[in-house]
Amino acid sequence: MSHPTDFSRRARWSGGESLVSVLMAKALTHPELTSLAAGFVENQTLPVDATARAFEAVWSVPERAREALQYGTTIGYPPLRQAIVDRLVSCDGLPPGALSADHVVITPGSNQLLYLVACVLCDPGDVVLCGAPSYFVYLATLRGLGIRSIGVAVDQRGMVPEALEEQLERLERQGQLGRVKAIYVTSYFDNPTGLTLAAERRGAMVETARRWSKAGRIYIIEDTAYRELRYWGDDVPSLRSFDPSGETVIQAGTFSKSYSPGIRVGWGVLPPELVEPVLTAKGNLDFGSPQLNQVLMSTVLELGLFDRHLEVLRQGYRAKVEATMEAAERFLGPLSGVQCQRPNGGLYVWLRLPEGVDTGPAGRLFDLAAERGVLYVPGQFCYPAEGPPVPRNRIRLSFGTASCEEIGRGIEALAGAIRQVTG
Numbered sequence: 001m002s003h004p005t006d007f008s009r010r011a012r013w014s015g016g017e018s019l020v021s022v023l024m025a026k027a028l029t030h031p032e033l034t035s036l037a038a039g040f041v042e043n044q045t046l047p048v049d050a051t052a053r054a055f056e057a058v059w060s061v062p063e064r065a066r067e068a069l070q071y072g073t074t075i076g077y078p079p080l081r082q083a084i085v086d087r088l089v090s091c092d093g094l095p096p097g098a099l100s101a102d103h104v105v106i107t108p109g110s111n112q113l114l115y116l117v118a119c120v121l122c123d124p125g126d127v128v129l130c131g132a133p134s135y136f137v138y139l140a141t142l143r144g145l146g147i148r149s150i151g152v153a154v155d156q157r158g159m160v161p162e163a164l165e166e167q168l169e170r171l172e173r174q175g176q177l178g179r180v181k182a183i184y185v186t187s188y189f190d191n192p193t194g195l196t197l198a199a200e201r202r203g204a205m206v207e208t209a210r211r212w213s214k215a216g217r218i219y220i221i222e223d224t225a226y227r228e229l230r231y232w233g234d235d236v237p238s239l240r241s242f243d244p245s246g247e248t249v250i251q252a253g254t255f256s257k258s259y260s261p262g263i264r265v266g267w268g269v270l271p272p273e274l275v276e277p278v279l280t281a282k283g284n285l286d287f288g289s290p291q292l293n294q295v296l297m298s299t300v301l302e303l304g305l306f307d308r309h310l311e312v313l314r315q316g317y318r319a320k321v322e323a324t325m326e327a328a329e330r331f332l333g334p335l336s337g338v339q340c341q342r343p344n345g346g347l348y349v350w351l352r353l354p355e356g357v358d359t360g361p362a363g364r365l366f367d368l369a370a371e372r373g374v375l376y377v378p379g380q381f382c383y384p385a386e387g388p389p390v391p392r393n394r395i396r397l398s399f400g401t402a403s404c405e406e407i408g409r410g411i412e413a414l415a416g417a418i419r420q421v422t423g
């Protein structure tokens with residue numbers, strides 16, 4: 001007689017219904033649906049020609065081609081790490097030499113970097129403070145490692161400083177401060193809210209993390225996945241730029257949204273004392289990200305193809321934000337209790353529906369919206385495991401993959417479903 005599998009605690013922590021599987025099941029049973037759910041970049045905008053040029057440039061130099069086809073180092077391809085440093089120094093207006101490529105680690109997407117950092121900082125039962133709401137894949141990563149995610153309220157300007165202080169005070173009173181390892185923030189065009197952490201809150205947040213590092217160091221994990229996807233206004237200095245010694249802020253970045261998720265190159269700028277532990281953990285996992293992708297991405301940057309592509313993306317997405325906001329005003333505007341925040345960048349719009357409407361798979365709206373042809377991300381999946389009560393009436397829409405016409409049709413369908421639910 002065979003015994004049932006005794007799964008690890010990690011496998012059990014990861015279990016339960018995942019958002020991705022709910023959405024996939026829906027998309028598969030309704031292939032005609034307009035997806036305003038997936039946070040993908042638009043297929044038509046993927047840089048086919050630019051990448052072909054970069055490939056040719058790599059392949060035209062046999063030593064470089066061979067380098068690309070060989071294993072690399074765990075930390076990553078040196079010219080790429082240096083190019084990332086140069087860009088960050090320039091974006092943040094830092095003095096030359098303010099960042100060192102020795103502290104930059106390349107990962108296959110920033111998700112791996114976030115995972116590795118969680119592994120080296122946290123034991124099961126440790127705490128990461130996260131905005132309520134936050135990037136749901138990261139929340140699942142924490143859950144899978146047995147790490148407690150605790151929510152901190154956010155407003156139009158990002159994480160609320162007073163709410164962060166209150167959470168830290170509460171944890172201190174409970175004797176739990178030593179278990180708080182990090183504060184996670186998507187500092188530009190957040191997933192799911194589309195909001196950017198206000199410039200004046202950035203320095204103060206770094207200061208808060210330092211001041212509360214009395215029972216053990218509390219890091220800030222700054223996720224900059226959408227920084228380059230700005231359609232209006234000027235860039236703001238990163239949280240990392242308020243940490244000149246680089247001891248407090250771990251910065252994660254990626255080319256997935258700004259260039260190609262298929263190439264899947266991400267990076268981390270790490271505090272010096274985290275470099276070795278993260279590299280050891282990465283060494284145990286893959287001893288280095290795919291070298292071909294790194295050489296390719298490095299060449300894309302070197303040839304100026306990245307900046308040119310960003311201009312194309314920005315133009316396309318500007319039109320999509322306009323299409324989204326026009327449709328929202330036209331179809332959702334007349335519905336009472338529906339609010340929608342205009343994003344200046346990124347891929348998402350966050351909606352608030354009337355109190356009492358449950359947007360989740362257990363409520364009526366999700367199925368009715370699918371019947372009318374539109375798929376969205378129920379907001380309740382984006383909340384940390386603990387913290388303030390989870391509102392049931394939020395929705396994340398993404399204008400990433402759909403065309404302007406599809407966005408219009410999708411939002412019209414959603415408005416119809418909301419009207420049906422609210423009577």
Ligand SMILES: Cc1ncc(COP(=O)(O)O)c(C=O)c1O
Nearest residue numbers: 109110111135191225254256266
């Ligand atoms: C906020 C945020 N961080 C990180 C990522 C990870 O992207 P990748 O692992 O492709 O770099 C995503 C992807 O959707 C994201 O939305």
